[in-house]
Structure formats: structure tokens, C-alpha cells
Amino acid sequence: MAKCPFCDVEGRSGLVLKETPTVLVLANLFPAVDGHLLVVPRGHFGSLAELPPDIASEMFKEAVEAACTLERMGHPAGINIFLNVGRIAGQSLEHLHLHVVPRNEDDGLENFKRKDPSRERVPESTVALLKIAFS
Ligand SMILES: [Zn+2]
Numbered sequence: 001m002a003k004c005p006f007c008d009v010e011g012r013s014g015l016v017l018k019e020t021p022t023v024l025v026l027a028n029l030f031p032a033v034d035g036h037l038l039v040v041p042r043g044h045f046g047s048l049a050e051l052p053p054d055i056a057s058e059m060f061k062e063a064v065e066a067a068c069t070l071e072r073m074g075h076p077a078g079i080n081i082f083l084n085v086g087r088i089a090g091q092s093l094e095h096l097h098l099h100v101v102p103r104n105e106d107d108g109l110e111n112f113k114r115k116d117p118s119r120e121r122v123p124e125s126t127v128a129l130l131k132i133a134f135s
Contacts, residue, residue: 006040006095018066023058025066028099033107035070039063039098046094048085059098066100076102 005011009024017037018025028036039062045051060081067079080101084090103109114120 004044004093004095006093006097007044009042018062020058020062022055023062025062032099032101032109033103035074035076035102037066037070037100039066039100040095041097044094045096048096051096063098063100070100070102074102076104078103 009016012024012026015026015029016024017027022042024040024042026038026040028038039059041051041055041059043055045055063081067081070076070079080103081098083096083098084092085096101109
């Protein structure tokens, strides 16, 4: 069975930009654009339900700091911070991780786009279901 590349810190040591006791900040080996970083928990968590809240907080804190560093370095026009959960959402490795991606005009990346532009407002029924779920 192949070793998880994010658990194999030895194999990634050349890409490590910052280490904390729980999180690594890595240069992405396969960046979408120059400056694409990853924030990876040291523990192997394959789902959000497995991810401890304190580690999720640490990941986001490090992602914000990484984004600020990218802003100081290259003054990108924008930055995306995101986490993909599930193959349909773009999760390519089981080990959950945050992406920090500097964005510029004509960088070749696309933002989320609605397929049906006529449906712009959230339906009241959806809001009602969400309120029940969050209550
Ligand atoms: Zn792993």
C-alpha cells in the first residue's frame, strides 16, 4: 500500500516552509499557480468528522498567516483559501489539507460558477431546512 505523502514528512522535507507541533505549511509539489501553498495537519485525518476542532483552528490560523506572507511577497490581486472534501469536491489525497492560492487576472484558474444563472436567490425551503439542522 502506498504511503500517504503527507504522513511521509521525510519525503516532503524540501517543501516544508513552516512547522508547528500540529501543522506543516508546504509548497505544493504540483501547484495550480506559482505560490500555491498547502496547510497540512501532522495527523492523518480523512474526513471533517475526524478532524479535531483545535487542529482545524490551527490550520486556518496558519493559512491566514501564509496568505499574508504571499501578499507581502508578491502582492497578488486576490487569494483563495479552501479545503476539498470528497472526490467530487476535488479531494485528491485522503489526508485533509487546506489550499492557499494567490490569484491574479488571467491566471488560468476559474472561480465557482453557477450553471443556472436564473436561480440567484436561495430558496426559502433551503433556509428553513438549514435552520432546523443548525438548531
Ligand atoms: Zn496522511
